[in-house]
Amino acid sequence: MIRFLTLLLSLASLGWSLPAAAAVTMSFHSFNGSVLLGRYPHTFVVLQGTLDSTGQAVNENYGFTAKSVSTRILSGPVEHDISIEPPKYITSTNRHFSVKLTDAQYNQVVAEMKAWRDAPGKYYSLDSRNCIHFVGRMAQIVGLKVDYPQNMLRKPKKWLNHITGLNPQLGAKPIG
Template identity: 40%
Template sequence: MNRVDNQSLDMQLFRFLFPTFAALLLSTLSGQARAEVVATFYSHDFGDHFPHAFITLKGKVDGTGEAVDTNFGFTAVSVSPAILMGSVKGMIETKDAKYVSKSNPHFSLRLSDAEYRKLLDHVERWRNMPGKSYSLNKRNCVHFVMEAAALLGLSVNRKSKFFKKPKSFVLEMMKINPTLRL
């Protein structure tokens, strides 16, 4: 081949490879810079500490760069025999790192900024429920987690037999949604 043919071949190769290389480089850089919040669904074995089902949120909000490291569960304000008799005052509770570390993480979801905001709205709705908002049979920590999962597009069993068994309920959700994992 002569010199002109080599230059032509080099130019064709460059035109072919450059866009591919540029796209690969941009996707790699954008993947590293992408912020995200991850929601992890937990259960805590029964005991005298509540809630037994809760969600952690960790990461960064893509749109604002806000760092997120918190958790939310729903429980009775005062745990007493009264919860066995009917509804009592409820509250959203955030637990310390020790409690979270002694709990069972089951699956995680990467949230868009819109999903993150929807989840925070869910937390605020439950936080601001008036009156006796906690009911062992109708509105407990498992119900809170179930509604959060449904809000994020997961299938849930609203007729589950596990509303008083947080770990079993979360495992049931994983069966219904087989792509879930940590």
């Protein structure tokens, strides 16, 4: 009996010393924007954590934007880019909700970002392919319900609040 208890305690202590499961978290952010401050409303995703399969640290963020801001944006598609935000900017944004990714989902998010980034020609359209559509695609990859009401296509914060409402399983609340 003593041997059994010793073995049981040894096995239990091994379980306690195992490292915590790794994971990458994707957070969905919006920025209110201000023409006076030179930043327009925007939405993007932040990926942080560690890949389960390799232990690789992940600290990335992606947003979809026009390569240059001008009045041409109002008249049709323009050249596009993926924006990477500095850490100090991220802390001043609204984090609406976060989800855990599997390694496969993380790889799919990165592949999708590259497809948007590397698409030839003029791919950014204020009304049909903007930062909201990009972030919506990232949300779909992780199984979230997404739609694009016309009256929200230029209002990232309002749109992410809408997505929060479509996905009650997130346990998130709209941001005021």
